[in-house]
Amino acid sequence: MTGIAKDPYNVIITGVGGQGNVLASRMLGNLLSDQGLFVTIGETFGASQRGGSVMSHLRVSRTSAWSPQIPLGQADLVVSLEPIEAVRVLAQYGNPGIKVLVNSRSIQPVGCISGETAYPPMDDIRKWVAELSAQSWFVDATNAAVKLGHAIFGNVMMVGALSATHELPIEREAFGRAMEAAMGPEKAKKNLQAFDMGAAMVAEAA
Amino acid sequence: MSILDGKAGDRRLYMGNECIARGALEAGVSVAAGYPGTPSSEIIETLAKAAKQAGIYVEWSANEKVSLEVAAAASFAGLRSMCVMKQNGVNVASDFLLHLAGSGTRGGMVLVPCDDPGALSSVNEGEARHFARLVEIPLLEPGDFQEAKEMTQWAFELSEELRTLVMLRSVTRLSHASGNITLGDIPPQTRQARFVHGGFILDPMEGPVMSAPVTYKHGQQQDRIRRAAEIFETSPFNTYTGPESPELLLITSSACNLYSKEAIHLLNVQDRVGLLKLGTTWPLPEKLVARHLAAAKAVLVVEEILPFTEENVKVLAQEISGETGYRKFYGKRDGTIPSTGELSPDIVAGALAKVLGVTYEAVDPNYKAKANQYAFFGAPNRDLTFCPGCPHRASFWNIHNVLAADGREGFVCGDIGCYSMAVLPSGFSTLKTLHAMGSGTGVASGFGKLAPFGMDQPVMSVCGDSTFFHAALPALVNAVHHKSDITMAILDNSGTGMTGFQSHPGLATDAMGNEVPSIDIAGVCQALGAEVRIADPFDIQDTQAVLHELLETKKGVKVLILRQICALSPQKKGKKSFDMEVDADLCRGEDCGCNRLCTRIFRCPGLVWDAENKRSVIDEVICAGCGVCASICPAGAIKKKEIAKVA
Incomplete structure (x- = not known):
């Protein structure tokens, strides 16, 4: 079994309601669970997600289930499907040792659309995230996904990117098998392509 | 992958709700019914998907009370049945619930309410567990994922042994969390349904099923509860970990079990704190709890919302105080644990630290200060909003603008659905009252009778298509019958949108995918005598013209059906017009x-x-x-x- 750096290893997947946070956390959870690891996932969905900030908490352990809520300041890794959500999560769950993977495509909060608040410049966000973490990667997953055919591939790219950080034991072959079982060989191929594109983006960002 | 896949010993990563569904299948459940509501919906959904293959019957009922009645019928016929709803659904079902507790059950029957402490997806923090004590039925609370499956399975056996409905209560952080479990086998369906009713009137298994004669049946129910308490004394779902005589006894249940374990781990106080996790929370296993009270110096009760277990344990502590002496209690009554909102490992750690006199600092204060500063300036809030392409945004745009142009300070009474968000700026702050399912129309019916007292504002209500059948229908009947002057907008998006497109009586497909007769909302309203119009909210001009006309020229009850499919519906999702x-x-x-x-x-x-x-x-x-x-x-x-x- 490939290792985890800490037990439990705490991952937060964050984003905006509608981005596929829940599916992404399930995909990742199943990949880790299939290797014999104990995975606990905590999340909220329902009306609470409509356009709001959403988070999934993943606890990965060799021994047991953990609380579905990660204690404050105790996340080891943040996968952020949207830039400012990374900053929001760091304020609650961050610590100097944390690592952060960010999809750099922004989604404007309605308050920014209406002009009540302003979306911060991307350079500032990069600076803050870098300052609040031990290591960070910004990848342009959504835009690459749109070029591949649909924004929905963005989350698969993020999983591919995550595998390339080597923070968690995610194997390309296991991902391919899971995709094939879930959606057949045709779609699995495209998803594997997205996975590889994500992995390549992290190699470039590093 | 189907919930039916897998045999004894297989390992799965399941959502809490899937664990409950699997537990019911492993218990041989034959009939399951419910009404959708977060965080409970996936239990019935999971069973519905597997229904045909498993040979079971699953339905989304018109409302929670009907679902409990449907499930009860299966029990009366000797089958195992389950009923599922969110916390406030139990309020809707409670009249039948009271009578069902009195009449008793036959085949094993389990009621699963899923509470939502912190109202993560609710407009209330109601709790179902008080109903267990109120109507006197046994209450079980799983403390992790494996228990969610195993206790569900056991709940059916307990119900059959005692011949009473059993409540198995979950919460959002269990229902919507996922964890690894080990499966058991699913038995084949072998029971035949037969309602035996010709026996002696007091015979619980062969006579008529009813809660009368009341005091006799009530006494029988209390006997069952006494037997439940005896059974609970040796239940493997009540566990203790910690020193023999702990400085502090922490009593907990449900998801709080996981928070408490984590808090003890964070503070590294395993040698000072004993953790008594109760799976059977009512009636209390009194001898078991008394033994632990006697061994500890002080007690902290960790539970969400109201002090339910805290009060039950305190009553017991008073009764045994002659032998054990005084015990100091920490919990909600003294403010150690908050009585609103959901708990978390941090809240429990904070409470433990205070009681034990240790310090716990989650994060380095310098890091925290910097991160807070960046988040304050750099992470603007995300207010909830309707999805892009949501028909409700268009509907409320129309309603809001027509009421504004009308100029008589008209207003809209609302209820529960995605459209509840119309209290927010994203729905142009159009809703001015927001309460229970169907209440918008009931409240409007009342407002519509206030003209003799000088009220001259136009009164509107909104409800969804599923809500219409759930509880708005009696309110509409009331408004028509009493000639209340209201305009009811039915936001018909062809599904139970907020909870994930469950079927309802207005649709032509049921939970299991069978073709069923759909009940025409417009036809029902017309038959009741309301003036009915139908519009597409995406057609801004037409909708506003129709609504203007209804508000200005018509007296009595007017119904405007705003028909447009939800943007997230499987029919529409991803397809742009x-x-x-x-x-x-x-x-x-x-x-x-x-x-x-x-x-x-x-x-x-x-x-x-x-x-x-x-x-x-x-x-x-x-x-x-x-x-x-x-x-x-x-x-x-x-x-x-x-x-x-x-x-």
Whole structure:
């Protein structure tokens, strides 16, 4: 079994309601669970997600289930499907040792659309995230996904990117098998392509 | 992968709700019924998907009371049955629940309410467990994922042994969390349904099923509860970990078990604190709890919302105080644990630290200060909003503008659904009352009778299509019968949108995928005697004209059915009707007299403000292509190009 750096290893997947946070956390959870690891996932969905900030908490352990809520300041890794959500999560769950993977495509909060608040410049966000973490990667997953055919591939790219950080034991072959079982060989191929594109983006960002 | 896949010993990563569904299948459940509500919906959904293969019957009932009645019938016929709902659904079912507790059950029957402490997806923090004590039925609370499956299975056996309904209570952080479990086998369906009713009137297994004679049956129910307490004394679902005589006894249940374990781990106080996790919370296993009370110096009760277990344990502690002496209690009554909101490992750790006199600092204060500063300035809040392409945004745009133009300070009474968000700016703050399912129309019915007291404001209500059948129907009947002057808008998006498109009586497919007769909302309203109109909320002009006419010229009950499929529905999802574009030359930006109507007021996530070029622009990734914003731009700068017809 490939290792985890800490037990439990705490991952937060964050984003905006509608981005596929829940599916992404399930995909990742199943990949880790299939290797014999104990995975606990905590999340909220329902009306609470409509356009709001959403988070999934993943606890990965060799021994047991953990609380579905990660204690404050105790996340080891943040996968952020949207830039400012990374900053929001760091304020609650961050610590100097944390690592952060960010999809750099922004989604404007309605308050920014209406002009009540302003979306911060991307350079500032990069600076803050870098300052609040031990290591960070910004990848342009959504835009690459749109070029591949649909924004929905963005989350698969993020999983591919995550595998390339080597923070968690995610194997390309296991991902391919899971995709094939879930959606057949045709779609699995495209998803594997997205996975590889994500992995390549992290190699470039590093 | 189906919930039916897998045999004894197989390992799975399941959501809590899937664990409960699997537990019911492993217990041989034959009938399951419920009404959708977060965080409970996936239990019935999971069973419904597997129903045909498993040979079981599963339905989404018209409301929670009916679902409990449907499930009870199966029990009366000797089958095992389950009923599922969210916390406030138990309020709806409670009249039948009271009588069912009195009449007793036959085949094993389990009621699963899923509470939502912190109201993560609710407009209340109601708790179902008080109903267990109120109507006197046994209450079980799983403390982790494996228990969610195993206790569900056991609940059916317990119900059959005692011949009473058993409540198995879950919470959001268990129902919607996922964890690894080990499966058991699913037995084949072998029971035959037969309702035996010809026996002696007091015979619980062969006589008629009822709660009368009341005091006799009530006494029988209390005997069952005494037997439940005896059984609970040796239940493996009540566990203790910690020193023999702990400085502090922490008593907990449900998801709080996981928080408490984590808090003890965070503070590293395993040698000072004993953790008594109760799986059977009512009636209390009194001898077991008494033994632990006797061994400890002080007690902390960790539970969510009201002090249910705390009060039950305190009553017991008083009764045994002659032998054990005084015990200091920490919990909700003294403010150690909050009585509102959900708990977390941090809240429990904070409480433990205070009681034990140790310090716990989650994060380095310098890091925390810096991170807070960046988040405060750099992570603007995300207010909840309707999805891009949501029919409700268009409906409330129409209603809001018509009421504003009408000028008589008209208002809308609302209820529960995605459309509840119309209390927020994203729904143009159109809803002015918000309570239970169907209550918008009931409250409106009352407002509509206040003219003799000088009230001259137009009164409107809204409800969804599923809500219409659930509880708005009696309110509409009431309004028509009493000639109340109201306009009821039925936001018909062809499904139970908020909880994930569950079937309802207005649709032609049931939970298991069978073709069923759909009940026509317009026809029902007409038959009741209401003036009925139907409009497409995406047709802004037509909808507003119809609503104006209804408000201005008609007396009595008027029903406006605003029909447009939910943007997330499986029929529509991902398919755009229009390609949208803002013509940068026609958009006058900040110089336009509209004062940025499109982005400042309309607030669709798919139509954003380009601050650099001072123009509106479509966010291609977000836009759902509904085309509505093209109708609101006074300069005609927002262009729509038809790409696909969506049925």
